[in-house]
Amino acid sequence: MKRLLIPLKGDEIAPRFDLAPEVMIVTVTDDGEIAEQRLMVMAHASPESLCELILKEKVDVTVCCGIEEEFFQYLTWKKVRVIDSVVGSCERIVDCFRTGTLTPGTILR
Amino acid sequence: MDSNEDAWKFSIMTSSQSAKVHGLLEQPIALSQFINEAPIGILVVDPELRVVLMNRALEALTGFVSSEVSGVPCCFVLRTNLCLDGCPVKNLTPQGGSICLESNILNKNREKIPVRVTTSALIGEKGRIVGYTKSVEDMRYLQKADGAGGRFSFGNLIGNSPEMQRVFRLLPAIAQTDSSVLITGQTGTGKDFVAEAIHNASQRSRSPFVKVNCGALPESLLESELFGHQKGAFTGAIENKPGRFRLAHNGTLYLTEIGDLPLNLQVKLLSFLDDQVIYPLGGSRGIHVDVRVIAATHRDLEGMTRQGRFREDLLFRLNVIRLQLPPLSQRGQDINMLIDHFLHHFNTRFRKKIKSLSPRARKILLEYSFPGNVRELRNIIEFAVNLSDGDTIRSEHLSTYLKTPIPVQVEAETNPPIEKKEIVLETSHNSLNLDWAHVEREMIMDALVKARGNRAKAAKLLGLGRSTLWRKMKNYLIVP
Numbered sequence: 001m002k003r004l005l006i007p008l009k010g011d012e013i014a015p016r017f018d019l020a021p022e023v024m025i026v027t028v029t030d031d032g033e034i035a036e037q038r039l040m041v042m043a044h045a046s047p048e049s050l051c052e053l054i055l056k057e058k059v060d061v062t063v064c065c066g067i068e069e070e071f072f073q074y075l076t077w078k079k080v081r082v083i084d085s086v087v088g089s090c091e092r093i094v095d096c097f098r099t100g101t102l103t104p105g106t107i108l109r
Numbered sequence: 110m111d112s113n114e115d116a117w118k119f120s121i122m123t124s125s126q127s128a129k130v131h132g133l134l135e136q137p138i139a140l141s142q143f144i145n146e147a148p149i150g151i152l153v154v155d156p157e158l159r160v161v162l163m164n165r166a167l168e169a170l171t172g173f174v175s176s177e178v179s180g181v182p183c184c185f186v187l188r189t190n191l192c193l194d195g196c197p198v199k200n201l202t203p204q205g206g207s208i209c210l211e212s213n214i215l216n217k218n219r220e221k222i223p224v225r226v227t228t229s230a231l232i233g234e235k236g237r238i239v240g241y242t243k244s245v246e247d248m249r250y251l252q253k254a255d256g257a258g259g260r261f262s263f264g265n266l267i268g269n270s271p272e273m274q275r276v277f278r279l280l281p282a283i284a285q286t287d288s289s290v291l292i293t294g295q296t297g298t299g300k301d302f303v304a305e306a307i308h309n310a311s312q313r314s315r316s317p318f319v320k321v322n323c324g325a326l327p328e329s330l331l332e333s334e335l336f337g338h339q340k341g342a343f344t345g346a347i348e349n350k351p352g353r354f355r356l357a358h359n360g361t362l363y364l365t366e367i368g369d370l371p372l373n374l375q376v377k378l379l380s381f382l383d384d385q386v387i388y389p390l391g392g393s394r395g396i397h398v399d400v401r402v403i404a405a406t407h408r409d410l411e412g413m414t415r416q417g418r419f420r421e422d423l424l425f426r427l428n429v430i431r432l433q434l435p436p437l438s439q440r441g442q443d444i445n446m447l448i449d450h451f452l453h454h455f456n457t458r459f460r461k462k463i464k465s466l467s468p469r470a471r472k473i474l475l476e477y478s479f480p481g482n483v484r485e486l487r488n489i490i491e492f493a494v495n496l497s498d499g500d501t502i503r504s505e506h507l508s509t510y511l512k513t514p515i516p517v518q519v520e521a522e523t524n525p526p527i528e529k530k531e532i533v534l535e536t537s538h539n540s541l542n543l544d545w546a547h548v549e550r551e552m553i554m555d556a557l558v559k560a561r562g563n564r565a566k567a568a569k570l571l572g573l574g575r576s577t578l579w580r581k582m583k584n585y586l587i588v589p
Contacts, residue, residue, distance in 0.1 A: 009193060013185075014193065015184045015185050015188045015192050015193065016188050016190070016192070016193060016215055018215075019190060019193040019194075020193075021193070045193075048458060048459065048460060065185055065188065066188035066215035066216075066219075067215070067219055068215060068219055068220075068221050069218075069219035069220065070458070072219055084219070085217055087181055087182075087185040105217075107177070107178070107181060107185075109180060109181070
């Protein structure tokens with residue numbers, strides 16, 4: 001079971017982690033099925049609040065586009081895997097994650 | 110201008126890379142020739158704001174290569190705060206004009222860079238908007254200039270100790286020259302910050318600062334990363350790659366962990382330093398690039414040269430200006446200054462209201478040796494700020510290892526002997542201004558204390574043979 005968090009802007013991944021207005025939290029079972037999917041609206045966009053949410057929600061993997069080094073290091077230190085510089089729609093990113101083909105820098109056109 | 114309007118036609122080919130300008134000069138010329146040499150980043154997007162082309166300066170700023178992001182919405186490449194707050198493109202009309210806004214971008218290297226973005230519409234023959242250009246100017250050099258000149262800081266470096274004041278005095282002078290620089294110092298002493306500060310204070314500050322970690326990539330990839338490759342040079346080389354040297358054209362190339370650069374690439378680097386020409390993999394012609402090289406390492410390059418692991422001639426060329434950064438343990442009261450600085454930084458970041466450290470916690474930190482230097486201190490404060498729930502950091506908020514002294518023998522084994530040798534040398538040189546015999550005697554004594562009297566270990570720390578150490582001990586009347 002893995003909990004995945006994707007900062008969103010509309011249906012697509014947000015260009016920046018620190019300015020994402022909403023996030024999608026997806027729970028994926030070991031055999032790649034989606035057990036739960038939730039959309040959360042951030043009260044205000046802030047990287048600190050997002051880090052706090054990631055830890056509170058016990059997220060295992062964060063998929064984002066642009067992220068600052070200090071937040072990347074912070075999450076990594078907190079044992080959260082960060083896959084950054086990813087571009088694409090939320091749906092395709094989740095599909096890619098389920099098949100184990102999502103890597104940093106993946107561009108899903 | 111009206112009579113020439115027809116001549117100003119861009120003939121955009123199927124591939125943006127081969128776009129040509131017709132009618133301007135005697136023969137069609139590649140658009141990339143125009144924009145690649147510009148010192149500011151230029152991006153061309155279509156009406157749907159998808160990337161068509163970007164120049165080399167923008168590639169260096171964003172970390173993306175134009176061909177890999179072709180067709181991708183520009184907000185995922187530039188990543189400015191304007192992309193989410195409201196793209197200025199919406200306010201442009203076919204009547205022309207441009208919008209200039211200050212913003213910041215988050216690049217692929219996870220750096221937040223202040224920029225000035227000027228957006229203009231490209232109007233087609235029928236008066237419709239056919240695309241947009243965005244000029245992106247790196248504003249770091251301006252901000253650095255505003256902040257420069259503080260007594261206790263330079264760029265991102267802070268300190269009040271005589272050692273750091275000496276560094277701050279040297280940096281502006283180093284920045285004004287165009288010679289190669291070699292920055293040495295233990296891990297965590299701020300070599301990267303110094304390199305960037307030199308670039309930002311130099312005349313090259315408006316051009317790219319490109320960083321390459323020579324130890325982070327395997328040899329085969331590193332060559333292509335540094336010098337670029339031609340399409341078809343090897344399996345998987347499906348397109349031309351400019352390489353970091355070309356991306357840093359007119360700017361600074363910062364080679365960190367230069368001691369880890371493989372020998373065959375040392376030859377190529379040497380060749381570049383000689384004639385400023387690079388030879389991409391698979392290419393038959395050399396390309397001239399104007400790049401200042403700053404190299405850094407925590408290794409003892411002189412020792413590596415003696416062992417045949419680093420080319421002596423390369424060391425001589427890099428060593429035009431040598432800057433040795435002091436370890437934190439030699440920076441005296443800077444530790445207090447840095448503790449307060451990081452406390453303030455993490456207070457803001459984690460929205461905490463910690464006012465200070467308890468006297469006992471501060472004493473533990475002041476007595477610690479900080480083998481990881483400023484980086485380690487920063488991590489310790491970050492850890493403590495996270496753990497503390499009141500307004501004071503107490504000793505129980507500090508990592509346990511700080512309160513448990515590590516045996517000297519373990520320390521000597523985990524750290525590279527070369528680095529330990531550097532510590533010994535620095536302590537002696539900086540603390541006393543005496544003749545060599547006295548300094549050498551002190552170094553031997555210091556090494557023996559560190560090795561708890563074990564002469565083999567002391568010799569290793571000093572980089573001497575056991576018999577040489579024995580002979581010197583006899584000369585200096587050090588009783589075994």
